[in-house]
Amino acid sequence: MAHLSLRNVGKTYAGGNQPAVCGINIEIADGEFIVLVGPSGCGKSTLLRMVAGLETTTDGEIRIGERVVNTLDPAERDIAMVFQNYALYPHMTVRDNMAYGLKNRGASKATITERVNEASRMLELGPYLDRKPRALSGGQRQRVAMGRAIVRQPAAFLFDEPLSNLDAKLRVSMRMEIRKLQKRLGTTSLYVTHDQLEAMTLADRLVVLNQGKIEQIGAPLEIYRKPASTFVASFIGAPAMSLLDAFIENGAITLEGHVLAQIGNMAGPVTLGLRAEDLRIAKEGLPMMVEHVEELGAQRIVHGTIGAQTLAVIDTGEAAVQGAVRVAIDPDRLHLFDTTTGQRIESKRQTARELAL
Amino acid sequence: MTDSPLRTTLPNGALLSRLRAWYSADTPNPAKRVQFDRPLTPWLFLLPQLAVVVIFFYWPSVQAVTSSFYIEDPFGFGSTFVGTENYTDALTSSQYASTAMFTAFFCVMVTGLSLGIGLLLAVKADKVIRGAATYKTLLISVYAIAPPVAGLIGMMFFDMHIGPLTDLAAFFGHDLRVGINYWDTAFALITISVWKQIPYNFIFFLSGLQSVPVSVREAALIDAQSGWRRFCDVTLPLLAPTAFFLLVINITYAMFDTFPIIDVVVKDKPANNPITLVYKVYLDGFKGNDIGGSSAQSVILMVVVAALTVLQFRFLERRVHYG
Numbered sequence: 264m265a266h267l268s269l270r271n272v273g274k275t276y277a278g279g280n281q282p283a284v285c286g287i288n289i290e291i292a293d294g295e296f297i298v299l300v301g302p303s304g305c306g307k308s309t310l311l312r313m314v315a316g317l318e319t320t321t322d323g324e325i326r327i328g329e330r331v332v333n334t335l336d337p338a339e340r341d342i343a344m345v346f347q348n349y350a351l352y353p354h355m356t357v358r359d360n361m362a363y364g365l366k367n368r369g370a371s372k373a374t375i376t377e378r379v380n381e382a383s384r385m386l387e388l389g390p391y392l393d394r395k396p397r398a399l400s401g402g403q404r405q406r407v408a409m410g411r412a413i414v415r416q417p418a419a420f421l422f423d424e425p426l427s428n429l430d431a432k433l434r435v436s437m438r439m440e441i442r443k444l445q446k447r448l449g450t451t452s453l454y455v456t457h458d459q460l461e462a463m464t465l466a467d468r469l470v471v472l473n474q475g476k477i478e479q480i481g482a483p484l485e486i487y488r489k490p491a492s493t494f495v496a497s498f499i500g501a502p503a504m505s506l507l508d509a510f511i512e513n514g515a516i517t518l519e520g521h522v523l524a525q526i527g528n529m530a531g532p533v534t535l536g537l538r539a540e541d542l543r544i545a546k547e548g549l550p551m552m553v554e555h556v557e558e559l560g561a562q563r564i565v566h567g568t569i570g571a572q573t574l575a576v577i578d579t580g581e582a583a584v585q586g587a588v589r590v591a592i593d594p595d596r597l598h599l600f601d602t603t604t605g606q607r608i609e610s611k612r613q614t615a616r617e618l619a620l
Numbered sequence: 621m622t623d624s625p626l627r628t629t630l631p632n633g634a635l636l637s638r639l640r641a642w643y644s645a646d647t648p649n650p651a652k653r654v655q656f657d658r659p660l661t662p663w664l665f666l667l668p669q670l671a672v673v674v675i676f677f678y679w680p681s682v683q684a685v686t687s688s689f690y691i692e693d694p695f696g697f698g699s700t701f702v703g704t705e706n707y708t709d710a711l712t713s714s715q716y717a718s719t720a721m722f723t724a725f726f727c728v729m730v731t732g733l734s735l736g737i738g739l740l741l742a743v744k745a746d747k748v749i750r751g752a753a754t755y756k757t758l759l760i761s762v763y764a765i766a767p768p769v770a771g772l773i774g775m776m777f778f779d780m781h782i783g784p785l786t787d788l789a790a791f792f793g794h795d796l797r798v799g800i801n802y803w804d805t806a807f808a809l810i811t812i813s814v815w816k817q818i819p820y821n822f823i824f825f826l827s828g829l830q831s832v833p834v835s836v837r838e839a840a841l842i843d844a845q846s847g848w849r850r851f852c853d854v855t856l857p858l859l860a861p862t863a864f865f866l867l868v869i870n871i872t873y874a875m876f877d878t879f880p881i882i883d884v885v886v887k888d889k890p891a892n893n894p895i896t897l898v899y900k901v902y903l904d905g906f907k908g909n910d911i912g913g914s915s916a917q918s919v920i921l922m923v924v925v926a927a928l929t930v931l932q933f934r935f936l937e938r939r940v941h942y943g
């Protein structure tokens with residue numbers, strides 16, 4: 264168990280003219296669960312594999328504990344990795360799969376047996392210890408891959424989308440299991456996913472990556488409540504935050520000609536972010552034309568337009584929603600972003616009252 | 621386990637799957653299965669293939685078995701039934717015994733060396749070329765050389781006047797006399813045969829290596845620091861089906877397909893040269909006109925090869941893991 268630190272870490276692939284990741288600074292405390300999240304191709308796997316030693320690090324410094332590991336072999340780094348396709352050794356039994364790493368590190372027979380037994384108890388793999396991976400279901404293989412990581416008792420666990428090959432239901436239960444296991448073992452973990460739900464539920468801290476750079480680091484709720492940019496805003500939260508073109512005039516923010524709230528001394532165009540769960544269908548408010556409705560059971564997502572701009576609203580009411588409706592907005596829950604840089608603007612609202620238009 | 625090695629090794633190979641894709645591009649949609657109205661029609665289509673098998677395989681085999689019980693008059697004036705005499709003659713002849721010994725030695729050397737070197741080259745090439753197709757094609761194209769041509773080229777290497785290998789041996793103080801000295805000839809035969817077979821083994825080993833999933837290799841990279849350990853514990857077992865298939869093929873090659881090479885090297889040379897059983901069958905039958913004796917030898921050979929193949933499948937295939 265150890266802390267992990269990435270200092271100014273970057274990677275340019277041979278032949279690539281642009282770095283796949285660059286300028287990454289993260290300090291990870293001992294026992295912390297960090298989730299790297301971002302869209303496909305943003306460099307999550309690259310970063311994780313650099314920590315594992317499967318890719319070379321072309322810039323910066325990676326430390327595991329007190330050691331700089333940049334030039335160490337993967338086997339020397341004291342990490343364990345869980346791969347997306349499990350990467351079990353197909354010719355070895357489950358027991359041997361788990362024992363192999365320990366055996367190569369010269370652990371005694373007694374230690375190996377003890378750790379394998381303990382891991383298989385934790386993961387309920389007992390009945391399968393003598394089977395080959397091909398005789399296991401996807402979920403069971405996933406557990407073996409976890410077991411292989413656990414028995415090593417490494418300084419850090421690295422996960423690269425370990426659940427993305429499982430069906431939705433299993434994914435949810437394995438997610439909770441991974442979290443419980445990690446809490447219990449207290450092993451520092453770095454977890455890659457592009458599933459924002461997984462990211463929110465697992466992480467102590469989230470790292471949102473975009474095109475090889477960190478967009479924001481923070482606790483899941485902090486990122487949800489205060490997304491640092493339009494990118495983060497549209498990536499975290501489902502349905503995605505609606506981003507609309509608005510205007511600030513005389514200290515008032517207006518959307519399609521409707522004044523929403525009084526805001527400090529700013530002026531000019533602004534990107535307005537509205538979360539569907541912060542909006543309500545109400546008697547009074549912004550006029551919206553309903554386009555279509557996604558029925559989810561407990562709630563429904565109402566997609567509509569205000570002027571030429573689209574907006575999603577979560578509705579929990581019973582009555583059918585169609586045609587022209589009105590949408591109430593909580594002025595405390597407005598997100599403002601710079602129209603050119605996409606960066607968050609902290610507004611100083613003067614009046615905190617729901618506007619009736 | 622029940623699959624034949626061919627069926628399980630081939631689909632893994634990158635090269636072979638490409639061949640397969642190329643092949644199946646020409647075949648019509650397999651979902652549209654052809655249905656024949658009359659039951660005879662399919663047999664009609666099979667006929668050419670069946671004819672080939674019968675005319676070139678079964679018929680000569682039956683002929684061989686029959687004539688092995690006769691002594692044929694060298695001038696073609698009929699034949700006499702002699703029972704198993706041809707067999708006892710062959711099996712008790714000291715010349716036959718020494719040829720059999722040499723064949724065994726030759727097989728072990730050729731199979732061992734060409735598998736070993738093929739594997740070594742494949743492992744080295746795999747490190748370099750992951751995915752570089754042109755490189756692979758270049759390395760593979762060597763296999764397109766026909767055996768007699770390989771024999772001729774090999775002979776040139778070992779030529780007493782212009783052969784570079786003869787010069788090399790001379791440099792180390794050895795007077796290499798292929799075709800005259802028994803062991804020098806054996807050395808040349810083995811060298812040329814191995815040289816000819818390496819590309820074949822190389823291709824299969826390489827495509828076998830490339831079908832080991834990258835992530836499994838990476839998992840091994842994390843689990844074991846020593847490259848040799850990873851090779852022995854992970855790569856080699858996953859290569860076992862390929863290796864088993866190649867073992868069968870290579871033994872057959874050493875026994876039979878080296879014929880043209882031996883022919884080129886020892887033809888028209890003094891008598892005391894190492895030859896394999898197959899070449900002896902040819903010498904006795906066609907040069908010595910002893911059809912009966914040579915037929916008996918070829919039947920013995922068939923039995924030995926059949927037994928060997930059965931043994932391999934029974935004892936080795938069980939140990940081979942088919943992922």
Ligand SMILES: Nc1ncnc2c1ncn2[C@@H]1O[C@H](COP(=O)(O)OP(=O)(O)OP(=O)(O)O)[C@@H](O)[C@H]1O
Pocket residue numbers: 276277279283301302303304305306307308309310457
């Ligand atoms: N071996 C490589 N050589 C060159 N470029 C690469 C290589 N591997 C990845 N890249 C590039 O680096 C960038 C980041 O890739 P990476 O695999 O880290 O993305 P990712 O965030 O894991 O995406 P995903 O969610 O799809 O797995 C991509 O633009 C990709 O094209």
Ligand SMILES: [Mg+2]
Pocket residue numbers: 307308309
């Ligand atoms: Mg990835």
